[in-house]
Amino acid sequence: MLFATNLNTFMAMKAIMICLLVLSHSLPAQVPNLSGSWSGTSGTPFGTYLVFDEIIQNGLTLSGHGKIINLQQTDSSAYTFEGYIKNDVIVIVHTSFIYKSSLACLSKVKLNYTKIDNMEHLSGKWGGQMVKGGCLPGVSGKIEMQKVKSQPNLSTANVELQAMSNNDHIGQSLSNRLKNTKYYALLIGIEDYVADDIASLHQPIDDANTLYQTLSKQYGFNEQNTISLQNPSRAEIIQGFEALARTVSSEDQLLIFYAGHGVWDEKLTQGYWLPSDATMKSKSQWLSNSTIRDYLQAIEAKHTLLITDACFSGGLLKERAVYSNSKAMLELYKLPSRKAITSGTLTTVPDNSVFLKYLIKNLENNQAPLLSASELFASFKIAVINNSPSGQIPQFGVISQSGDEGGEFIFLRR
Template identity: 40%
Template sequence: MKILLLLLFTVISSFTFAQSKETLFDFYGKGYYTSSNLKVSKGDRINIEASGSMIVGPFAGSRTPDGADYTGIFGQNYNLIASKLHCALMVCVNESMQSIDYSQVNWQVCGSSYQFTSPSSGYLIFDLNELTNWRHDNSGSWKVKVTIETADIIPPKITLTQPNGIRNRGMKPVPSEMFQIGIAGSVTDDSGVKSLKINGEPVSLSLDNGFSKVVKLNSGENTIGVEAEDTRGNRAELQFTVERTTNPTPKESFGVYHALIIGVQDYQDPRISDLVYPVTDAKNVKQMLLDNYNFRAENVKLLLNPTFQLLENQLEAYLSQLNNMDNLLIFFAGHGRLDPISKEGYWLLADSKNDSRRTWLSNTAIRQYIKGIKTKHTLVVSDACFSGSLLRTDVTNTMVLQEIYALSSRRCITSGGYTTVPDESVFIRHFLRVLNENKEKFLTSEDFFRSFKQAVIRAAKEIRGPESVPVPQTGIIPETDDLGGDFIFVKK
């Protein structure tokens, strides 16, 4: 699928006004007045209010800012601008604060009250409509208040996180069955976002202004438009073309599969009891993935009895090594702990100390790594005590396969909720059985989970009795930017 960026942001609406500033000054009429506070931009709305009286010249007498129709005692025109009222307060917009060509600027009589929209950028210049050589006798002043409302012409900012090809203008292969694409991102605006549409259809925004939508694709070129409008009527539109031209094989279309398999059974602290089966379980999981599913040996990391630092180093490496064309499966078998007060769950590594939480890997840290590793799909499988504390409430997914893969996912399958689990794992036995017996080409993690959950519960009851049976759980890992998709096992 080829993705071409056609058009960036376009302002569609007229000006609206975001903020205002007010300037007060006394105008004495002996020369023009301006200041740096009176700088304006094209489209700004100007409101002027003036009051008071001024003694003008030896004959005209008292004048208000509105001026008067006056030709002088000898029938002469004493106006600076002949067509305007005598001694009226005038205003213009000039590029400079110093150099004014009176014959070129467009003077307007503002009088005691006046509003207008600035036709250009520059400075407001105020002057008295009277010849300059008659001003030396002027006395008194007018009080002038100028309010400048700044035009808001900035449209919302649309940021797309999916599909990634828009950012790189590259090729994005999809299988022939994949006739849809996930669109996701965020939209921001200082005045607030009013609405968002994708291909003309309204899309709801999350609390942090994120959005996601699955768009169907036709053969050939598909133009997709994302349009946002802020609360002041400014709009931005992002358009791009998705060209569906090839029918890659399933292995190519579902990206590269990586696995991090961890088994911890030998603990250095004698206060933490050793286990018997996690290393064997981890080896069996690795072999099952290599033999039956789309995992290559160079992409499968097996950590047996790793230290806290060794596991963190590998997770840190994934932050920079993996991208949204990759899929990651993380498997952990070992001891787990639960803080009874905070309900925070932990994985215990080979060098963890029985009484030091600093040496335990917390669920919070795991979630942060999962959020930071920018894979297309990440699935965590945890066979440890209290591993259910990693999850929030179950989410039922009824989307078709194409839609499921189009959106990123961050999910987890655990061997139990807030309970202990046995060393000899019934969970792992059925986990491997289902992977081995599966005949489907594509298997989502939810379908996979449903196929062995009841078998695990029944087997656990036979061993432990009806009380305190660990119940396997699945769900979304919270706060990891899951968009509603799912991890898909691809059979060789």
């Protein structure tokens, strides 16, 4: 009987120990209760943003939603997230947007928890993640938050209503302003060359036409404000630029697309477009990057976006990565811009354009009413790299010495 009693006591103690081990594994004693409302600040390439997160904790896993807004309250986005706690590090992964009217991207956040004078704090850094809509690798910033309520707001309804409310002018006012501006386009496709020493291409004209169909059906472009040039000479391209310089106003948006041959002169460190009347024997009919840059500066558009699908097209750019500009672009939508998306760097690119395939695909699949040029670029860059037979790496950046002041071209969806 005594043995049985001791055995029962032993089994009971063992069960308690197993239970304690399970509890210790699922939720260590040092893990804090993160559930609640948190607010703080985050550093971004565009300046400081306010952060508001509603965290729900279940053991070592986290979920919730949040919002960021700039200090001027002119730009904001809301998102959902999931997360976990491991080795005293709190990891929060942004999974989707509830709404967005900014350059926001989905990031991965690593935080540390501290408690000072009964005030709970989270601090750490956010960075990129390789998902659709994710921030690019290498982009990061500091983030600090403090718990303001012990119970989180579990509903995203207020966030969604705020995004759609007439009282929320952040996205609506920008949409209204863009609806009252004109979208101009100059689309150039060159595939047939007069000279025998320049090989013909097969895709540029079809590519330009496909891009126009997407822009006119889904965005704010129309035939009246579009100049389409098929196999133009140098003089005809110049005439196109001059027509835009006479017509486009300082509040308008301008998109220029070029598909054709490109050449890089190593001695002159200069890139060129090759119009249909060009020959490799003389540069007299070539169109230099410096000439293109001069016309982009002369055309008084609010925002100009140049998209080039040509060899050596990266030579136009002063900067070759998103967010590489060190200026804080707090007035992103108000400042003039002259930026380019190119199909490659200072290298050759294939005639059958993977670059344009994924660019157009992401324009067509976009459901957001507002889409910035850098968001578009981030959405298809990895797909081009992964699917290009020649290893091309598309680029995005400022066209140097062309009048860029840090703004951004915005696509307005119909």
